[in-house]
Amino acid sequence: MADLTTNFIGITSPNPFWLASAPPTDKEYNVRRAFEAGWGGVVWKTLGEAGPPVVNVNGPRYGVVYGADRRVLGLNNIELITDRPLEVNLEEMRRVKRDWPDRALIASLMVPVNEDAWREILHRVEDTGCDGVELNFGCPHGMSERGMGSAVGQVPEYVGQVAHWCKKHSNLPVIVKLTPNITDIRKPAQAAKDGGADAVSLINTINSITSVDLDLFAPEPTIDGQGAHGGYCGPAVKPIALNMVAEIARDPATAGLPISGIGGVTTWRDAAEFMALGAGNVQVCTAAMTYGFKIVQEMISGLSQYMDDKGFTSVDQLVGRAVPNVVNWKDLNLNYVTKAKINQDDCIKCGRCYAACEDTSHQAIAMSEDRVFTVKDDECVACNLCVNVCPIEGCITMERMAAGAVDPRTGEVVREEYANWTTHPNNPGRCAAE
Amino acid sequence: MRDRQLAPGIVAGRLDPAALQSNFTDLHPPLDDHEALVAADRCYFCHDAPCITACPTSIDIPLFIRQIATGTPEAAAKTILSQNILGGMCARVCPTETLCEEACVREAAEGQPVLIGRLQRYATDTLMEQGVHPFTRAAPTGRRVAVVGAGPAGLACAHRLAMKGHDVTLYDGRAKPGGLNEFGIAAYKSTDSFAAREVAWLMQGGGITLETGKRLGREITLTELQEDHDAVFLGIGLGGVNALGLSGEDREGMRDAVDFIADLRQADDLASLPVGRDVVVIGGGMTAVDAAVQAKLLGALNVTLVYRRGRERMNASRYEQDLAASKGVRIVTNATPIAVHGNGAVREVEFEYSDDDLRPTGERFRLPADQVFKAIGQALEGADLPARDGRKIAVSGPGRTSLPGVWAGGDCAAGGDDLTVTAVAEGRDAAEDIHATLMAEG
Structure with missing residues (x-):
């Protein structure tokens, strides 16, 4: 079984699976049980300034988007940062870290954008023995209305400034948690790096309304007939998160900046995908909130098996392995010609490929009287929609045409060499081919 | 209790009331809301779906x-009732395993079709529980039509x-x-007077x-009827029962299966219904099962x-045969009855093996x-009927008989497969043809 020990910006943990700053990490009781279940680290629920803590709504905090059989695909919340006194949280963190020295314990912080406030909170958390801090510049609801959370994360100058203060007033490693509610994720990441941050973590939740109550005519979750936008997370946001992680990983300005990947990680496979795109570890919340802490056992066994299968002896061999293959559209090989192929032995004759192609794509699938479905190679543009809608995995595949063959759709010979849009004759701004 | 089961002869109350109630409850209990959603989610929404065919x-x-x-x-x-106004009953009695669910692509993929029949019941039960009739009549035409037989074909035609x-x-x-819906279907397929409730609902x-x-x-x-109406539809079913033609067929204890089934359906108290200790059923169709x-x-x-023939030749579906076996019925095939023995009352039936x-x-x-x-088939009864094709009324197209202005459908008409759902289709299609004919007459 592969060793999953992870060293992330100098913080070691027995595996790369951390619980994200969220309700699961709100108190000692939960965090102890999380460590007992096997989690490699936790980012404690975000701490605010000393004094009267924030209050939460007393109605529903969560809204959900379901798939089949009430499977939770997306979760939205309007919960704020911890509503327990700062002193209580700090004392509990101290006790937990003392008893679990091999696990990562990170303090998530959110205070107003002034240097004194950050210096004060940093000094107080340092006493807990925690391994690092995460600056919550991400929460898009509630706290952002007060000039914190995503209100900071959306202004790269603020991000850099606060990161700088934290490095100046503390020796702890600093992770900056980014909001996805921004046009170009690379800008706050660059600012964090320039401010001296050791790492970024992303994504925080996405502004969202999960659904509308069609009797009350109010957004869900509904509080006394009204609703506010919340932060969306869970499996539904994973594709957005993967892209943002990759954007930072392949941006020359932030290349090499450690990333803690967050956003819909539910299984070992999700985690491996984030890591392949450059995340040094992952943080999990919705999956734990849906299924409980025990899921980490599947994540550990799954990632170990995968690493063994691949011959990886350290997670470092996985981290970033897919980054070089993330390119811009213009770099894609236009001489890579494929055609859909339907395996008649596997086909169950549902006709979904036909409906999808005939109604919404390229009319490239024929249907016979006795429901045999075949691809018309002279019409197929290899869009992949038939593969995507087919309910039988592996029944429809994309088969590459060999070099030298004639593509019946274009009448052109398939060429061996790589060629992309930058040299294509139809591109008015093409470069001359070598 | 045990003694009553072992008692010889035809006696009532072999089981206690609790056992009887459990035995005659819904064969397939209705889906609850969540079960229905889970079952519905398995449908692939096929193009030109095989289940419809x-x-x-x-039904779409x-x-x-x-x-x-x-x-x-x-x-x-x-959606269901616009094609099949008895969709509630068909959801309960259709041999879906040889119709829609056999054609379901998930049957091909996994051997587990979408639960179409039970989903149909969920939908129709939901609407019927609201007491709503979803359709409204067109303006009166002034035409009068006689429909003979209030079974599935007649009800569908009349509606x-x-x-x-x-x-x-x-x-x-x-x-x-109600016809066979009321008198001819196993009690555990139509519980709580469903057939009567469905007719009352339809009549709304x-x-x-x-x-x-x-x-x-x-x-x-x-x-x-022809004189007093603009058209007549015959959905009279098969009123007669075929005889075995054996010596001793009139002995005490010999009964037509359809009468036994009707008694069961109409019984207020199953504990009062007598049944034999050693029962022999002769036949291979749904009535026999x-x-x-x-x-x-x-x-x-x-x-x-x-x-008398092999299992694959039985009219009862494989599913029904397995259901019978699971309830403890022993199925003997390739055996033809040749004599009924006994002194006054039947004591033994003698069979001969046959290929x-x-x-x-x-x-x-x-x-x-x-x-x-005895469950070896029913026969058409009655004189002065339209011309026959074999033992049933000959029809062409959507139920047209040899007599002008007279249509026929359901079990009494030639063709078809003696299923409730087929009778509904024939009644419905004859109605469309009657309507077209009457309107063309102007």
Whole structure:
């Protein structure tokens, strides 16, 4: 079984699976049980300034988007940062870290954008023995209305400034948690790096309304007939998160900046995908909130098996392995010609490929009287929609045409060499081919 | 209790009331809301779906399942009922395993079809529980149509004609409407007086006057009906029962299975219904299976269903055969009855083994029996009917008979497969043809 020990910006943990700053990490009781279940680290629920803590709504905090059989695909919340006194949280963190020295314990912080406030909170958390801090510049609801959370994360100058203060007033490693509610994720990441941050973590939740109550005519979750936008997370946001992680990983300005990947990680496979795109570890919340802490056992066994299968002896061999293959559209090989192929032995004759192609794509699938479905190679543009809608995995595949063959759709010979849009004759701004 | 099961002869109360109630409850309990959503989600919404093709009434199954999945079972019910006004009963009695569910692509993929029948029941039950009739009649046409037989074919025909604005008189020889839905289906497939409730619900649409106790050839005649109406539809079913033609067939304990099934359906107290200890059912169709299974559920100790050909030739579906076996019915095939033995009352039935072409092997055996149910088919009864094709009324196209202005459908008409759902389709299609004919006459 592969060793999953992870060293992330100098913080070691027995595996790369951390619980994200969220309700699961709100108190000692939960965090102890999380460590007992096997989690490699936790980012404690975000701490605010000393004094009267924030209050939460007393109605529903969560809204959900379901798939089949009430499977939770997306979760939205309007919960704020911890509503327990700062002193209580700090004392509990101290006790937990003392008893679990091999696990990562990170303090998530959110205070107003002034240097004194950050210096004060940093000094107080340092006493807990925690391994690092995460600056919550991400929460898009509630706290952002007060000039914190995503209100900071959306202004790269603020991000850099606060990161700088934290490095100046503390020796702890600093992770900056980014909001996805921004046009170009690379800008706050660059600012964090320039401010001296050791790492970024992303994504925080996405502004969202999960659904509308069609009797009350109010957004869900509904509080006394009204609703506010919340932060969306869970499996539904994973594709957005993967892209943002990759954007930072392949941006020359932030290349090499450690990333803690967050956003819909539910299984070992999700985690491996984030890591392949450059995340040094992952943080999990919705999956734990849906299924409980025990899921980490599947994540550990799954990632170990995968690493063994691949011959990886350290997670470092996985981290970033897919980054070089993330390119811009213009770099894609236009001489890579494929055609859909339907395996008649596997086909169950549902006709979904036909409906999808005939109604919404390229009319490239024929249907016979006795429901045999075949691809018309002279019409197929290899869009992949038939593969995507087919309910039988592996029944429809994309088969590459060999070099030298004639593509019946274009009448052109398939060429061996790589060629992309930058040299294509139809591109008015093409470069001359070598 | 144990003693009653072992008691010889035909006696009542072989099982205690709790066991009887458990035995005769819904064979397939209704899906609850969540179960329906899970089941509906398995539908792939196939293009030109095979299940629709396999349904004799061509219900748009993927559409109604999607309507269930999106929380609108009432709309789903309307999709079903627009094609099959007895969609509630068909959801309970259709041999879906040989129709829609056999054609379901998930049957091909996984051997587990979408639960189409139970989803159909979920939708239709939801609407019917609201007491809503989803359709409204067209403006009156002033045309009068007689529909004879208030079974599935007649009800479907009467409903469709009434919706078109015609005035329908629905005649039935029995005291209650419903035909085989009311009298001829196993009790565990139509619990809580569903057949009667469905007819009452259907009648809410208006335009249909029900006349019970009116038998064709006795209280009413076809000639009179033709004189008094613009068109006549015959959905009279098969009133006669085929005889075995054996010596000793009149012995005490020999009964027609259809009568036993009807008694079960009409019984107020199953504990008062007598049944034999050693029951033999002769036949291989649904009636035979329904009689055999219910005899067993009523407390018969040994029930043997004997069919003269091989299992694959039985009209009862493989699913029904397995159901019978699971309830403890022993199925004996390739055996032809040749004699009924006993002194006054039946004591034994003697059989001879025969191959699928009914050639006897010469080997014989006897089964002890204190009750024998005959279920070897029913026959058309009545004189002055339209011309026949074999033993049934000849029809062309959508139920046109040899007599002008007279249509026929359901079990009494030639063709078809004696299924409830086929009868509904034939009644509906005849109604459309009657309507077109009457309107063309101007």
